[in-house]
Amino acid sequence: MNQFTVTFQPDNIQVQVTAGSSVMDAAQKAGLPLKSTCGGVGTCGRCAIKVLQGEVQVEGSHLPLRLKEQGYTLACQTLIQGDAIIEIPASSRLSKHQILLQDKGRLADGLTDSLASYPLEPCCETITLSLSEPTLTENASDASRLLAALRKEQGREGELNLTLLRDLPATLRQAGWQVDVTLAREGRDIIRVTPAGSTRSFGLAIDLGTTTVAVSLLDLKTGRQIARNGGYNRQAAYGDDVISRIIHATSDDNGQEELRHAALATINELIVTMLAGAGIEAQEVITAVVAGNTTMIHLLLGVNPKYIRLQPYIPAAAEWPPVTAIEAGLAINPLAPVRLFPAVASYVGGDIVAGALFTGIARKEELALFIDIGTNGEMVLGNNDWLISCACSAGPAFEGSGITCGMRAMNGAIEGLTIDPETYEVELAVIGGGRPAGLCGSGLIDCLAKLKRAGIIDRTGSFQEVATPRLRHTDEGAEFILAWAAESITGRDIIISEADIKNLIRSKGAVFAGIQSLLKTVALEIEAIDKIIIAGGFGNYLNIPNAVEIGLLPDLPAAKYAFAGNTSLKGAELALLSWTAWQEALELARKMTYLELSAGNLFMEEFVSALFLPHTQLELFPSVANVTDMDRREG
């Protein structure tokens, strides 16, 4: 096959690819992953690039007309036929920067010190053994000698696996018969045998998200965090959400392996960087805990995810067997036990269990609602007596996906705005303070609330005839211009279309309907909720009154709301450092009831009622009554 050189600009990175490779694949190979929701079949229109020079073949694609006119093509539909120079606009990149690892610090009481309420007791402990040197008359095998010392000095039974046995003779003699032995807290497994003295023990907490991956490196002796690192999940090249990833995994012969390797490449790169930075050897990392949604864990372990997607949505497993790092593919001590947070169901995964663990909702008498809003809105309602969970397909709108000018919460994202009710002029709050590039989730929520409050849209989300050049009718329907091309980073108008608004209303309606379904199932009212805990990066920029105003979240006092940040990672850290916490997580997952929203009519009825701003039943949103008075008069 002919090899061609593709040069990416403005990065000036070159790669060699075979004739017929897509620019999408070439970019992936160059370490410049592109956005994609459709898995590279040319339908989502997110991977626009410009061929500056060279021979390419462009397949038919769903690129918006105005981009086409500006000379853009879709990377996934553009095939290399000769040396080429390609420009990747910022808007098509899966940026490697600006992952929000740090919370904004708005932690509610009782959440800050979860770790303090558990003893420091990692899943492995290291003890020093002093062995007697063998003689002709005292000639037990190396393994027997070690295990006898363990029994005598620690009163514990151990078992050496084949990998450790292979090198044990050399290790014991190099160590002069003084060794540090690392044992599992439960069972008989011996994980490591090293010369006594300078043995260090570290562990990893890993949050494997569909979009982002965060890894935390902890010292198991002190519980201290050594480093934290995050990046985008490289699986994104195969689709933005779990559904498109499952489709790729199950439709392509090698798809499952590609996704497994992409997840591992993401995690291992973060690990390698962190360890190098901290001066820690991979061998010294002797355990890991992974939290992720059910699909992510299937894909990470190479387990067939097919039936997660198909009714009745059955995962291969909810609890995972003990796995070693070498089996899992993690770049740490090969014998390190890797624990995976158990799931509750196909769409309430280990990330939610980790969050439920970290937030302590199963330890308290108060009734808590724990919500993680992403592509799916996952939520858990309950207390120390019972827990019920569900997942609603909120869609990726609040993540900025599927919205004309949607983007992730990073620099350039509009996170809030005001609209003058008289002039309809707009004032924007942009993350980073510069020019806007698009709207992130909190900006979209604010936008909805403000458009409604200014009377630009009605309760169904339809544009009203208001006199402003910002309201524009196009072939694709009406749209409102939030920032003119001249004011934006992208050089294009930042708009919100009526289709975007309807999309957002469906998303917020799904979340609220999920909450209502849980409450109705246990025959409780909104007022019974003592605390609402919001997880995830989305929560970091969320304005509660706005979210209540559009009917996304229940109308409860702001004091009942708390933000908990990346609870998946924090839960994994907790489980890494505390065996008791880990046992609680297993128990919590087993005890949690799962409400399948697609079974029965409850959810669908609630969903239809929630497709208004804020809701068909205004009495559910008393505090919104003031701002909606005008609507009522109009109604």
Add this chain to the structure above:
Amino acid sequence: MNQFTVTFQPDNIQVQVTAGSSVMDAAQKAGLPLKSTCGGVGTCGRCAIKVLQGEVQVEGSHLPLRLKEQGYTLACQTLIQGDAIIEIPASSRLSKHQILLQDKGRLADGLTDSLASYPLEPCCETITLSLSEPTLTENASDASRLLAALRKEQGREGELNLTLLRDLPATLRQAGWQVDVTLAREGRDIIRVTPAGSTRSFGLAIDLGTTTVAVSLLDLKTGRQIARNGGYNRQAAYGDDVISRIIHATSDDNGQEELRHAALATINELIVTMLAGAGIEAQEVITAVVAGNTTMIHLLLGVNPKYIRLQPYIPAAAEWPPVTAIEAGLAINPLAPVRLFPAVASYVGGDIVAGALFTGIARKEELALFIDIGTNGEMVLGNNDWLISCACSAGPAFEGSGITCGMRAMNGAIEGLTIDPETYEVELAVIGGGRPAGLCGSGLIDCLAKLKRAGIIDRTGSFQEVATPRLRHTDEGAEFILAWAAESITGRDIIISEADIKNLIRSKGAVFAGIQSLLKTVALEIEAIDKIIIAGGFGNYLNIPNAVEIGLLPDLPAAKYAFAGNTSLKGAELALLSWTAWQEALELARKMTYLELSAGNLFMEEFVSALFLPHTQLELFPSVANVTDMDRREG
């Protein structure tokens, strides 16, 4: 590198090798392994070949002069420099034929039906489970569904490992939710999940000997033997005995892996042939039991064997952890549990434990002596109350190695002879009935007895001046011609030299000194022994009165002797079919005392006393008194 073609005759097999390859390597590549004791360094002189045609480079070697004069060179020292035709004489081949799998049927009472005294209870059992199909409301994961059914229908807890989980979703649906589940008898391990109905279960018993390997395929449901297969251990190319193998494993960078692969290649070839012949899939073989000496098991598992050879002779392990077939490298179901017989010490291995199990010596009140004579003479003395074992370096003389005309017990081997005390004429009994090619162990023992009885050698093994052309003095010392060149297959005289005789006396002395050391350690006399059980191929052709006459075995009535054949393989079969027997084997190995003969002077004193025919203390051999009367008169 240049490639040359080497043609081996009379097999007419061709292989391609790179310039500078040794003929030894080329022959190995051609599937024609050659004899070697030295590991291919040119010192043992066993791999003689003749270059019929072609360009070679011959390094200096220790080839006996007469072979050199006949145009032979050593395969390990002959390097290919062009296309060549090489003749491999029968005497240099590690024959693939004539492995003695079948016993001669001389089984003693109480040994024939060892299996009958144990219930048929393999380490795995297969049960059929009928699972309910999942629905939206009954939506447990596939794994939970399976484990719940197992709990409900069988009252058992199971654990699915990652490998099974990966394909479980597809398996369950293909099976229509009716599955056969194979479980370990103890613990929670699930080994296999298959569609219900036609599941078959087979197991392998493997005797991994230093020289030969035997494999037995059993139906686990019926206990019936399906097939049995044997072959030479391919490790022989790296040396004949365990010591030369350990040296190769620990001196060459890749030596350990080479030996591991050679053992696996030997076993797997036997397995593949058997399975193909029996119409059984590798997946259907769900467990294996391996018995072998301590070094063999180290090498098979890739465990560092270095310290087995060095004082104080410490193995890495005596008991082995649970290993799966994929970890071990066996070509059967990857998840099949592979159990390895525990050893007692570096030189009393799992083969001896398997033999002790099979012969039932630890179940009876009678005092038994179990002996396996090979390169090492390993022996166990004891009963249902106690067991003591030792190993003496008998050397490979009784296996025909290190003896001028020694050979294994195969067609052409002299297994017995008579010498006319007047004419000194010799009459030979040859295995297979044809012309002689050399002497096997039983022939050597008989030869010693008859030479002594005819007065040709004295009690120390030195030749006496007798008037016969068969006694010849050469530069290398005196030798006795058993068959003239014209009568032999090889076209050379079949002789026994004085050096051979001294070598054999050292070997028999070591074995008897071992027996005496065990007896003295427990303060018992020879007469206390109720039964002597002789294991191994050597026993098949052994004449007890002869062995007693030369002082190899204790002077006890023939009725107290029994031959048990390949007790290592039979013990493995027993442990394969009976979990109780396996537990007994573990117990037996733990309870067995090991007497290290190199610690203290006991053995050395006994050894020196035993360097006479039959012994310095003639009172230990009262039945030999008659035949030795003549000696006494002479003395």
